[in-house]
Amino acid sequence: MAADLHLVLNNRNNYNLVYEGRVHLLRHTNFEDKQWICQRVRSGCRGTVYTNLEVNTVLRSTPHSETCTADESVLYRIEKRNTLKRRAGEETKTVPQIYGEECSSASTSLETAGQFPTYKKVKAAMYRSRAKHENIPELAGHTVWCMDGTFKIVPEWYHQMFSIHVFKEGKLIPLVYCLTVGRDLPTYHEIFDNLILKAAALGVVLQPQTVICDFETALIPAVQASFPGVQIQGCYFYFCQAVLRKVAELGLRTRYLHEAETKKKIKMLMATAFLPLPEVPAAVDLLGRNVTGLIAALFDYLRREWTTPNRLPLWNVYNVQTRTNNHLEGWHLKMNRQAGKHHLSFYELLQLLIDEQGSTETLMQQVTSGRVNASDLRIKNNKYEEVQLRITALTAEYDGGTRTMEQFLKAVAYYVPEPITF
Template identity: 30%
Template sequence: MIIENATEFFIDGTFKVVPQIFFQLFAIHASYRDHVIPVTFVLLSSKKEEIYQVMVDEIIQLAPAWQPQRVMMDFEKATINVFNRAFPVVELSGCYFHICQSVPRFLLTHGFKQLYETDVTFADNIHKIIALAFIEPSMVIDGFVLLCSNLDYDYQQLLDYIGDNYIGRLRGRTRRQVSYPIDFWNIVTRVKSDLHRTNNNFEGWHRKLNCAFQCSHPSLWTFLDKLIKEENNIHSDIINAMTGRQPPRVGNDSAANKDKHGFLKDFIDTSTSNLTKSSNYFRCSDTIKNFALLLYILGGKLTYEFIQLNLPGSLSNLTMFNIMISNLNSKFSEEEFQFDQLQKHLDDLNV
């Protein structure tokens, strides 16, 4: 079984496609021969820790040789606890995109949204806090202490939030344990090892599944019928993996790998070099600007905060794009993204 032969896994739940009698569809995907393949579907009645424990115990009964080495997951304490107990030596990692979302969300709910959008210095310092994910884990606490010493009272609520959840508050000479320790959310090791830093593959699969179902909370029979059809697609992916075929849009030649690593280096260099600048002087290469524009086209408002936070030098491209499409008859839907809809807009723009 693939689940017993793979070492790297991605786990997450989705909620819209499940029948009303269930709470979520929990899925486990495995990285296998350069393919990311769904290997387990579980209908769950809640997000309680004991439910996750039963799920993992049942999977181990079915696949006793399952020994994951790396698992990427959402920032959900219940699943973290269960996987740590079941696999004591497993390396658990949180999706970097969560950090990029959680800080702006905190600013929004605590009345800092306007200050963040209008005060350049305040925004710069917020970027520095998030950039802790890009420094060596052994240096994170020193970096956090340095930020705390240089930031005034305006930042205290956010620093307390970061300290309580991701760093650990000082208690005497030690720091309190936190729900999400540094090794869980820091991505330096994953960048150096060319490992996944986000659950983007999973999110793409969720969108595909939602589009296939075309409704929320279907009947049980409709749900099973759609899932069986998805299983047929998965079977094709497994055959491709077993026969050595590369997944779609992934190059196997050295030039493609060089381009991939070149883009990653460009992205990180852009983010880190801008940390010391005012946002008015942020700069992005054309490659990064095009990447940000395509990301915005695909995700719309869902990705704008990420771009604003990490790639503000590309915001001019987004503004120009919005002006261009404002004169068109059709508008982008704020619902699920559809590829045929994107193609229509690109055709209208003569792209």
């Protein structure tokens, strides 16, 4: 009898019972037996199996419905699916390579080849297994995290896709994706609580020292509560996008796009982030002389919202070497371009993230194997590297007194990021 009983791992890391070509779910464990119900119970099947506690003997059973037919290949498919997931989580080979090897082994028998799971059906599960086993330990190995929220490509019934990125050999890579229906404190607490629990289950500890994030009221206290002692650093990219959203809100979009002087003034205003912290208020006052109307309203907004003692250090990037604006801007543009439209369906977004995880996986494997290093990745980012070097040189000229404040802001304004959505 025991030969007909097979315990197989399910998606929740518990066990299902396969018996006589049908899958059964554990319903109760009593003092003397276990009760297993048919997986198709919601379709009306009342088939039940009672086994002893060791699950090697059937004590009694009730029949399945006439429409619940046995499938003699179900055990094979589940075992192969679990093998594919296990290998994806444990091995460094790519997901397509692992699938190809298992598929090739199955093809040696005509009887089993036709029952082997298709790549389409197991691809997502394999990448999820790999993400859980690789991405979270990778996250634990980094002390600087960048947190990001994107809205343009998510399904309409979701509020945002929240993601966590790290720098790998100087390249920003995403490791965590969360679709959320809110942006409040409980939402972020739930995200971080689950991350910490998953990390503990994998035997690693998440201890970020610096978190670079948006200036959200709810996000920052959630980060500080979940990771005590963490330093919060605002992101210049987020600062620029917030100011540009205010430009649109004030009705300055057309003037920004078509009036060179207006665009220069606004970009110089955002360039004040590159000045030494104590000099920023004076620079805002310098640029704000003689401005009127809507431009004056923009300056009032910046003074009120961004130059307070608590806010100003968050977006100031004077002599900050790890600036995420170029990396994040590039990642947003890439994801938007690959999506090809606004508000993807859930499965379209899932496929996009699976492809992105494949790219992340490949990069991590290349770095781990030594085939790729920081200089190789910098080749792809020559433009950003040149911008970084130019801003560093301009800062040295300003600090050395060879450029005035206004000259410095005019020069740096050329490197202020454009709006992602406007």
